[in-house]
Amino acid sequence: MENGATYFKTDAVQSFLRFAQHPFKFSAFTFWKLPAAWLAGVRLVSVSEEQCVAQVPYRWLSQNPFRSTYFACLAMAGELSTGLPAMMYARSATRNVSMLVTGMQATFVKKATGTTYFTCTDIPAMKAAITKALQENEPTSITMRSEGRNKEGIVIASFDITWSFKARSA
Secondary structure (H helix, E strand, O other): OOOOOEEHHHHHHHHHHHHOOOOOHHHHHHHHOHHHHHHHEEEEEEEEOEEEEEEOOOOOOEOOOOOEEEEHHHHHHHHHHHHHHHHHHHHHEEOOOOEEEEEEEEEEOOOOOOOOEEEOHHHHHHHHHHHHHHHHOOOOOEEEEEEEEOOOOOOEEEEEEEEEEOOOOO
């Protein structure tokens, strides 16, 4: 594509945002495609082209023996907050784009004893990485940060999740 050409279908991005924000449709999607996350209580709070917020509660299905949220449940919410926007742009691209998690680094700061909210604000940089993959026909990677906070705003954990994007042949 030439300079100035867009690599994403705007109507497809808006359609994906409406789908993700529809409580029943997105819950059904997580039930079928991410059943472990659905059972653990991982839910989408909000998504836009600027940020994505997912939550995971502390409850029986997400607990560990130390009376806090199991780290894998925290990781599921952290990954959802980075992966949902990635999926939005990959599905809205003018060509097929494959996406894959290739790495993860986690830091745990405080015990998660209530609902933890994971926020990712690296979405514009991720969109740029997908654009680069489409422009150069080469795989590209980006590490996106998702920070988990409790309802008081105290940092519980952070995840740096590396996504790889590759434009498929036409």
